[in-house]
Amino acid sequence: MRAVQGEHSTVLRCIEETLRDARYAGRLKAIYLLFCPGALFCGREGWVVLARGLAMGIDNRQIQxxxxxxxxxxxxxxxxxxxxxxxxxxxxxxxxxxxxxxxxxxxxxxxxxxxxxxxxxxxxxxxxxxxxxxxxxxxxxGVASADHLYVRAATQTWLRGQGHTPRYRYLGRDNAPVGSLVEIELGGHTLLLHMDSTAPPDWNAAETGDIILGPGVRVDDHTLARRGYVNRVRFVSEGNQRVMVLGTEIPHMGTDWDFELADCTVDGQGRLITPVVTRLRAARAAEGQSPLPRPRREQEEGPVQIGALTRLINTAVRTKETGAVRQLRDTAALQVPRCEGQALEHLQHAIDHANDWINQQDRARRRLFADLDAAVRHGHVLVVSTLIPQIRKFIQRDEATAQETDILDTADTFLRKARRRAAQQRREADERRATATREREARHAARAEEQNRRHAAEAQEREAQLVTQAHERKARNRARGQVQSITGRLRREELSAAQQEQLVEELVLAAKEAGDLLTTAEQRKVEEWTERLSSPARGQEESETTSPAAQPQQDTITDPAQLPTHLVPAAAAVRGALKKAARERTTTSWNRLEHQLGSALPSLSNNERVQVLVRIDHSTAGDEPLLSSLLAAGDPLFTHQYYRHVLYALGLDAPDDDEDLRDVVKADAEQVFTDWRLR
Structure with a gap:
């Protein structure tokens, strides 16, 4: 024992030395007991190999x-x-x-x-x-290692809803892993997402398209100021998924993430337009309005060419450049005093045309701003979201007044708050739906549990009924066995009148309990013994007139306890085969037993077969059917000629009629199947 314990400790030290760098020394005993319960029989070299295999087969990378x-x-x-x-x-x-x-x-x-x-x-x-x-x-x-793949899941449906057919490519660079760059092709234009800070963007490359920066990707102040803004992207975890969030970085103001993906679009030039970009473009248009167009050969000291000025006015009206039309009209009005004739007529016509168009635009503009102001005051979100793009077309080509700017800013604030409320309402609705779903699932689960309990109770009730029925069948079979035993005793044994009377009373009770399980012959014998007991004189007369030769003659059967030695193994083999047949719910015959058992069952005479069956069933209880009934049911010839001898030798009554005997054998075989079903 000490030697074994010493070898055991040596093995553990060996594993500790091998796995020390793998940080598994504290779990060596668990590994030892889990994988090798017979480890005490391994040598030191075998354990070294096993320990190294364990060290190489344990993954510590914690991939997310x-x-x-x-x-x-x-x-x-x-x-x-x-x-x-x-x-x-x-x-x-x-x-x-x-x-x-x-x-x-x-x-x-x-x-x-x-x-x-x-x-x-x-x-x-x-x-x-x-x-x-x-x-x-x-x-x-880590969890961010697949963010470049979540780009497709986040943007594909959004881009298709805008009429695009996106194609995704996951690129890498020197010293940068695959997916550092995500390229989204949009019908000749490209969105390029830089997902890795080790792959800095090339702002001067013409083919790169619109560049979007991922987490940690820096942009220098000069480039940011030159471009005016840079769009960014980041991912946040929701359950076992990653959700994309867009933002826009503005010089000296940081990144604004306060909008949703649905608020963004991709324009015809393949540029990502966020709400921040839209506001910046509107502000630039308001500040940097179109300059006053001048004639090609304008001289600072020379007069303005009237024909060129007229054409410029008409062109500005046709292209709907509102600010340019105003400036050109004012310039033309200054030239009216020095014009005459046909030139004055053309110039005045251009001025009138410009005034009419400007008045028309001003009326439409005032109507739009009035409608926008009323929609904001009445809280009509859909109307506000429809009017704002129309109004921005005006202020992109003309200067907005302070009042108009206030109305537009108020509308932007109103629309932003409305969208936030809508988003909050959507989230609350989603939560309500999720809660309703959980409650519905809980109700379904409760109903399912109630059904399971009811089914279990019904199954228990059915099982109890089956058990009760089985007990009743067993009691009736036991009663039938008592009927057979009592009738056999009454027929074979010499009993006093009192003993016969007591046995007949027991016979009547047993017959009543057995009910319709009794065969016609058995029921007739019960009635005969009842009538015989009620008329003693007749019974005495019949007893005296009955010849002993009328009783069935039994063959000379050896006492089962004194079965010849050479038949003992055969009896054991036949008993095992009959048990197997009982469990399989099949009958058998001597020919089948000889084929099944082979040398274990030698050729037997009919008398020896009877002795073997008597030995097999001599220990069977009086209320249980005989195993040998399976052989009698499967071998009719043996039944008619010799099975009665088995019953007589066991002290059981056998019907005189062959048809009744077959019914008894069949009923006994079915009961054997029932009794041996779970043995």
Whole structure:
């Protein structure tokens, strides 16, 4: 024992030395007992190999993201960190495989979910058949490592709703993993998302399209001031998914994230337009209005060419440049005093045309602003959202008054608050629907539980009924056996009148309990003994007139206790075969037994067969059917000629009529099947 304990401690020290760098020394006993219960029979060298295999087969990388169904897939998923959430996650993705995807920078190997008790739950690699983990060059295992794949999930439906057909490419650069750049092609234009700070954007490349910066990607102040704004993107976790959020960075003001993806569009030039970008463009249009067009060969000291001025006015009206029309009209009005004749007529016509168009535009503009102001005051969100784009077309080509600017700012604030309220209402509605769903599921679960309880109660009731019926059948069979035993005693034994009377009373009670289970012959014998007891003189006369030769003659049967030695193994073999037939609910015959048992059952005479069956059933209780009834039911020839001898030898009554005997054998066989069903 001391030697074994010494070897045991040596093995543990060996594992500790091997796994010391793997930080598993504290779990060595658990590993030891779990994997190798017979470890005391291993040598030191075997344990060294085992310990190294364990060290190489334990994945400590704690991977949080994977792709679904295929190593080449771009359908990402995040592993929940809490054990309870992991259980729900496994049920949700039951039957789905997880992979260390190549678009994640992984090895393409299959992953499994590992429940964390001390650490968080995570994905882990499957070891190969040798217990070794695959070589994996994946740089980042965290929840943000699949954000570039969530770009497609977040933007595909949104872009298709605007009439685009997006195509996604996940690119990498030198020293930057795949997915550092996400390129979205939109019919000749490109949105380029920089998802990795190690891949700085090239602002001067013409083919890059509209650049969007991911988390941690910096832009210098000069570039930001030159461009006026930069759009950004980030991801936040919601359950086992990642949700994309857009924002716009403005010089000296930081990044505004206070809008939703549905509030953004992509214009015809492939530019991402956020609410912040829309406001910036409107402000620039108001500040940098179109300059006054001048004739091509204008001289500072020379007079204005009337024909060119007229054409400029007409062109500005045709192109609906409101600010330019105002300035050109004012300039033309200054030239009226120095004009005459046809030139004055053309100039005055252009001025009148400009005034009419400006008045028409002013009326439409005043009507739009009045409608916008009324819609804001009455809280008509849809009207406000429709009027604002129309009004911005006016202020892009003309200067807005202070009153108009106040109305527009008020409308923007109103619309922004309305959208926030709508978003909050949507969230509350989603929460109400989720609550209603949970309550409905709880009601369904309660109903299902009630149904299960009711079904269980019904099943218990049915089982109780079956047990009661089985007990009743067994009692009736027992009563039938008593009837057979009593009639046999009354027929074979010499009994006094008192004994016969007592046995007949017992016979009547047993027959009543057995009921219709008794055969016609058995019922007739009960009636005969009852009538015989009620008329003693007749019974005496019949007894005196009955010849002993009329009684069935029994063959000379050896006492079962004194069965010849050479028949004892045969009796045991036949008993086992009959038990097997009882459990399988089948009958048998001597020919089938000889074929089944082979040398275990030698060829027997009919007298020896009777002795074997008597030995098999001599210990059977009086209220139980005989196992030998299975052989009698399957071998009619043996039944008619010799089975009565088995019954007589066991002290049981056998019907005189062959048809009645077959009914008894059939009923006994069915009862054997019932009694041996669970043995």
């Amino acid at each position: 993201t994977a792709v679904l169904a295929d190593p080449e897939s771009d359908d990402p998923v995040v592993c929940p960190t809490e054990p309870d959430d992991l259980d729900e996650f496994r049920e949700e993705f039951h039957g789905t495989t997880f992979w260390c995807g190549v678009l994640l920078g992984g090895c393409g190997g299959q992953l499994l979910t590992r429940r964390g008790n001390v650490r968080v739950s995570h994905f882990a690699h499957f070891p190969d058949p040798d217990g070794l983990l695959p070589q994996c060059g994946r740089r980042s295992p």
